[in-house]
Amino acid sequence: MKEILTLNKISPLALGEFPDGYALVDTAEAPLGILLRSFDMHTYDLPASVLAVARAGAGTNNIPSADYAAKGVAVFNTPGANADAVKELVLCALFLGGRKIIPAIRWTEQQKGKGAEIPALVEKGKKEFAGCEIGGKTLGVIGLGAIGIRVANAALALGMTVVGYDPYLSVENALMLSRGVSRAASVEEIYCQSDFITLHVPLLADNRGMIGEKAIAAMKNGAVLVNCARGELADNEAVIRALRSGKLARYITDFAADELLGEPGAICLPHLGASTPEAEDNCAVMAAKELYDYLAHGNITHSVNLPDCALPRSAANRLTCVHLNRQNMIAQITACLGRGGVNIENFIDKSRGDYAYTIIDTDDSISPALLHELEEVEGVIRVRLL
16 A cells, blocks of 8 residues: 555545555555645654655745755645635735724624613714725735736726736736736835735745835835735834834734734734635645656656656656756766666656756666666666656
8 A cells, every 4th residue: 555644634535636555644654755734844754755745735834845855855835726715815804904894893892781872882983993995996916826816806806906016927827817907017116006915925035024114115105915925024023113103004914923913903814814625625636636646657746846847658667867957967867778778768857946857758678777777876866667
């Protein structure tokens, strides 16, 4: 039985993506792959048997992906699988940002026990919670990936003027973006034009704290900031100062932090973005498909640490190789196969940063001795025969 270790509770629909002979288990000595959601793998002792790790979610900050690449372990994520769930939460945040709904609910609950006085009290008190409509306001969307595009298109349908910024917008995503969404040439354009701003970018070393003093100073007075991407994208202390001065009207985030809790104008949610059964099912199924396709066929789709690389199977045997992205690697691999009398039927090689991945199909037999010779080639990290 080929075991897939689950480090978090995973939707049972994931099992349906594996054929007979595979099992999802919560303990294993030598699993072939790992499925997880939020488990922190940075201090995890990865079994040497593991070929790939798949996260049922988009972010992979809980996985030491670079370290795993050096071991020839592919790390997968599931971009877009939870996009609808996050989109809906962002739309909710826009309404919470425009209207003082949360303070109004809290105040109304405080009227408990006042009986027949309540109708008059709420009519008198509601003026304290007046807000604005989002229709006609400008929404700036920073990051036009799977979620950002859905948010932009939905906000446009709600009557907002939408401006998006993404210097890395893919052709595929551009085709999905409504023609009514304007494109900003810089993030500074988003800051100065927008009544509402929503973040949809991954957390990277160069954008940590991107919403700080300088960015906030460039924003409109009374702007509303929504962050359902990553908490560390915002400098919380700078945000708090902006809330207290009135520069920001509200900050709605899906990433609670002690300094934000109880701060007037800050609305903290407990990381609810993908917390729907539909999103959990979608993510689990997508992660399982990616993991199985790699284990069984050697194809890489949506890897965060190795190049995406797929090839329709065209011969009896398939050889895959994770290797360093350096000169003469392909020549060394093919020369080794040539010496072993192996004729290559089909071939593909893709690179990403320091690493590359090769798939070779052949009808010739590949002996254990030849596999060992390939593994000994300098720069080769992991070889598999499928």
